[in-house]
Amino acid sequence: MTTKPAPSAAVQTAGITRELAARSAALCYTDLPEDVRLRVRQCLLDWIGVTLAGACEPLVHMLAEEAREQGGHAQTSVVGHAMTTSSRQAALINGAASHALDYDDVNMACTGHPSVVLIPALLALAESRGASGRDFMTAFAAGYETMCQLGLASGDAQYSNGFHTTATLGTLGAAAACARLMQLDANDTATALGIASTMAAGLKSMFGTMCKPLHAGRASADGLQAAQLAARGFTSRADAIECPQGFIATHGGTASLEAALAAPDGSWHLRHNLFKFHAACYGTHAAIEAARYLRLQHALRPDDVLRVTVQVGAASEGVCNIPEPRTGLEAKFSLRHTVAMALAGADTAGLDAFSDEAVRAPEVAALRERVQVVLAPQCPGLTLSEVVIETRNGAVLRQRHDSGRPASDLLEQQQRLEEKFRRLVEPVLNPAERGELIDLVARLDELTDLSPLASMLASQACSDRH
Structure with a gap:
């Protein structure tokens, strides 16, 4: 040296x-x-x-x-x-x-x-x-x-x-x-x-x-x-x-x-710190949550929806406002598409929902055509959104969500993260391996070196598991 x-x-x-x-x-x-x-x-x-x-x-x-x-x-x-x-x-x-x-x-x-x-x-x-x-x-x-x-x-x-x-x-x-x-x-x-x-x-x-x-x-x-x-x-x-x-x-x-x-x-x-529980850009999460809430609260079906207005901050432009996504990767940065997914009941936490094939799903594509994104001063930043749904029977439904608030219950967050973890690694790890990795991370303070963790991560050859 x-x-x-x-x-x-x-x-x-x-x-x-x-x-x-x-x-x-x-x-x-x-x-x-x-x-x-x-x-x-x-x-x-x-x-x-x-x-x-x-x-x-x-x-x-x-x-x-x-x-x-x-x-x-x-x-x-x-x-x-x-x-x-x-x-x-x-x-x-x-x-x-x-x-x-x-x-x-x-x-x-x-x-x-x-x-x-x-x-x-x-x-x-x-x-x-x-x-x-x-x-x-x-x-x-x-x-x-x-x-x-x-x-x-x-x-x-x-x-x-x-x-x-x-x-x-x-x-x-x-x-x-x-x-x-x-x-x-x-x-x-x-x-x-x-x-x-x-x-x-x-x-x-x-x-x-x-x-x-x-x-x-x-x-x-x-x-x-x-x-x-x-x-x-x-x-x-x-x-x-x-x-x-x-x-x-x-x-x-x-x-x-x-x-x-x-x-x-x-x-x-x-x-x-904010963890993601939807497999898309974090700028879409507030709108997804608001749309999902309205769908569940009012038992909405896709055919019930006449028009959707998604109000977001100006920061969303150039970040997550791709209007017509052509690929699954682009769909992760499309407020119109992710809101349509939420209203169609698609699993926005699942990776398969953001495949290239899923982007072309007729029901979601048809819903997306009824979604309009409006840049609104009352929704600053990337974490606040308001979704307004006009239904075919004349009702106007409105919901606002702020995804910028960190979890207050860390034990509940731990449970959600372990569920997310197991779901993500299921294709490449068996149940025992999943449990062992969770345990290793839980004991991170006690590890004298990280070789046990590194060896587990290195041994999983995705080309051999897919």
Whole structure:
């Protein structure tokens, strides 16, 4: 390893970059309240489920084939493919797999998906370094909080300008998480954030294509590399986040240290993590819930529906408002289609409901033609929606739903996540294996290393199970 140069004066005086680096580097396992530790374990369990299910997607096979062709030092397991590869390639493939179904968790402070960028990088690093479960949990929390703090520091402009914040903020979040797992000090963590800042990219215009899950894989792999390079003495600006022509200035927004450090309700951003129970973009969930409620409450049949108006915030445009989806992947980003699915009684939690064939189902397609999306100021953000249904007998039914509220009952949430997990992994794991993985995650704090978890995930070759 090369000799690191002495920290520059700029490292000691930087603003947002330096402060976030210092906080991340100082976080300890004992700082995590018990409910936050539970949320970390829940994030991991949910990630495993969506990644094992997503590992068999065509885009993941393409990435795995590319890694095999390139070769490299076998350091880390690739989920679902019975192969090992370099830590960077594993983070890339596993990150893309975990976001392939768009069924992973969300935090609106960063308007993105934290776990799919943090966990692949951390698992790759933990497996290669023999890190413990507690090390993993601490690093995950450090990266999660940093990613959300950066979201608040830059505001909404970055997302509005067309950047996919899972890709951009996620690269820096992964860098902070990996730096914490490697026990880098505040100076080196600031350097890692600087390296990550110049690597961060990802366009919202790619939603509905394979590039969206690629964003998560790239952010995870680039964040991992940023921390590894910082550990070797690689240099960057220590004020890269807030400097002129830096990360925030170029990606959109006005740097605010005060906003970054503002404590969220409950003190932890992890307490505002949102899990998905519909296999579609989170921006569609409020409308799905409202439409589903009206269908059940009023015993509506598809033929009863004359016209549907879905009122959503302007942020939905360019995110989840594809009017005529042609593929299952595009349908996940279509308010018209997902509302039609809810009104038709389709299982929006099931992966088969978002196949290319399902998009062309006559009943859902006919309902979709009666759905209109209206951008409404009374529904700000991506998590509030109001659905108005006019029936053929002249009734007007109205329901509003806010999907931005985190669960208050963590035991109930655990049960729902275990049900989701079992359903997702049923094609690739037998009942005993499902139970063993759930138990391993529940005992994450006790694991001296993550090799039992890594070996279980690596042994499931989706090509052999399908």
